[in-house]
Amino acid sequence: xxxxxxxxxxxxLDQPIQLGRRIVVLIPGLLLLAAVGCAGKxxxxxxxxxxxxxxxxxxxxxxxxxxxVIGLVIANTVGIxxxxxxxxxxxxxxxxxxxxxxxxxxLLGDIxxxxxxxxxxxxxxxxxxxTFMHLLGRTFKxxxxxxxxxxxxxxxxxxSAIIAAQPAIDADDEDASYAIAAILALGAxxxxxxxxxxxxxxxxxxxxxxxxxxxxxxxxxxxxxGALYSDAAGKVAVLAKTTRNALIxxxxxxxxxxxxxxxxxxxxxxxxxxxxxxxxxxxxGFLFISILATLGFFAKPxxxxxxxxxxxxxxxxxxxxxxRTNLRELGKQGWRPFAVGAIGxxxxxxxxxxxxxxxxxxxxx
Amino acid sequence: xxxTIATNPRRGLSLDVYAVALALALALLVRxxxxxxxxx
Numbered sequence: 001x002x003x004x005x006x007x008x009x010x011x012x013l014d015q016p017i018q019l020g021r022r023i024v025v026l027i028p029g030l031l032l033l034a035a036v037g038c039a040g041k042x043x044x045x046x047x048x049x050x051x052x053x054x055x056x057x058x059x060x061x062x063x064x065x066x067x068x069v070i071g072l073v074i075a076n077t078v079g080i081x082x083x084x085x086x087x088x089x090x091x092x093x094x095x096x097x098x099x100x101x102x103x104x105x106x107l108l109g110d111i112x113x114x115x116x117x118x119x120x121x122x123x124x125x126x127x128x129x130x131t132f133m134h135l136l137g138r139t140f141k142x143x144x145x146x147x148x149x150x151x152x153x154x155x156x157x158x159x160s161a162i163i164a165a166q167p168a169i170d171a172d173d174e175d176a177s178y179a180i181a182a183i184l185a186l187g188a189x190x191x192x193x194x195x196x197x198x199x200x201x202x203x204x205x206x207x208x209x210x211x212x213x214x215x216x217x218x219x220x221x222x223x224x225x226g227a228l229y230s231d232a233a234g235k236v237a238v239l240a241k242t243t244r245n246a247l248i249x250x251x252x253x254x255x256x257x258x259x260x261x262x263x264x265x266x267x268x269x270x271x272x273x274x275x276x277x278x279x280x281x282x283x284x285g286f287l288f289i290s291i292l293a294t295l296g297f298f299a300k301p302x303x304x305x306x307x308x309x310x311x312x313x314x315x316x317x318x319x320x321x322x323x324r325t326n327l328r329e330l331g332k333q334g335w336r337p338f339a340v341g342a343i344g345x346x347x348x349x350x351x352x353x354x355x356x357x358x359x360x361x362x363x364x365x
Numbered sequence: 366x367x368x369t370i371a372t373n374p375r376r377g378l379s380l381d382v383y384a385v386a387l388a389l390a391l392a393l394l395v396r397x398x399x400x401x402x403x404x405x
Binding site: 094097100101104280301305306309 | 380381382383384385387388389391392395396398400402403404405
């Protein structure tokens with residue numbers, strides 16, 4: 001409650017102090033993200049330098065994997081002290097800023113071409129995966145709203161989609177926590193399995209990137225899974241995932257209307273306003289920077305700088321992916337939501353792999 | 366689950382907008398050569 005002193009304090013003086021405090025609180029966690037990310041980069045470069053100097057053949061393990069593993073080890077051994085948590089939670093902010101900056105590496109024509117293919121594949125995969133997830137939910141006797149959250153999370157956009165859908169369909173906090181935990185656990189598993197499968201199937205960078213972008217749930221994990229394969233695959237994964245993210249509003253709206261029609265959620269008023277509220281704004285930023293790059297607004301060295309800025313932003317993101325994954329917490333969530341998520345994920349991975357194979361064969365990615 | 370910037374729906378919108386604003390500001394600084402070239 002505001003005291004007499006604070007209520008009479010001029011508003012203009014209070015705000016910069018509060019903003020300053022908020023930023024100061026973030027600094028320890030931001031430094032931790034930077035330290036973990038840079039440690040990953042240092043290990044990658046050291047191994048590459050050593051193997052080159054000694055003429056050894058050793059597969060190049062990207063800094064992405066090192067940063068995630070270091071983060072995982074810290075989070076699941078000593079844990080993240082409270083003073084670091086606020087800063088570590090900004091990893092998603094850096095992800096979005098990095099994606100916007102990555103727009104400079106795409107010409108608008110590439111976006112329309114690959115984005116168009118992604119959109120068509122997303123539409124097919126989305127229909128199949130939502131149907132399959134609901135069948136699974138019924139088979140495993142999950143609560144219908146938990147199934148809806150898992151379906152939205154695994155078919156569209158991981159945690160962001162679950163967070164967007166929870167208030168729209170009036171789902172319980174507990175259901176949202178279960179769904180988020182299952183999606184995060186499965187995202188962590190996909191980071192290690194997708195690159196292995198991609199290499200064993202000899203997928204091209206574009207095909208693999210498209211697959212990772214279409215099948216891996218969370219944007220951070222999809223970006224990391226792509227970058228683990230190659231730089232070019234990472235770029236395509238981000239584009240495919242961004243296309244998927246753009247559909248978040250439509251799917252959440254459909255669920256909101258469905259649950260409202262059953263009298264189990266509040267009715268949706270202005271549908272256009274709802275769509276705009278749920279639309280991920282960083283998609284617009286990504287498109288805007290790409291348009292500027294296509295129009296020749298940036299010189300070549302400036303484009304290199306923007307691409308490198310994007311890489312630094314992703315470095316903080318990948319560190320955050322490891323640091324925020326608490327394996328013990330994930331284990332506490334019970335096996336049924338996890339089983340439904342896992343079976344659904346395998347289904348989505350297979351469907352999207354088939355779609356990408358088909359697109360690569362017929363549309364020549 | 367503890368509430369974080371990432372899991373707080375009320376801060377979701379501003380997070381997106383701030384991220385876009387930062388990225389566009391950096392792009393402008395690079396375009397105007399106001400920051401040195403960024404190395405990786």
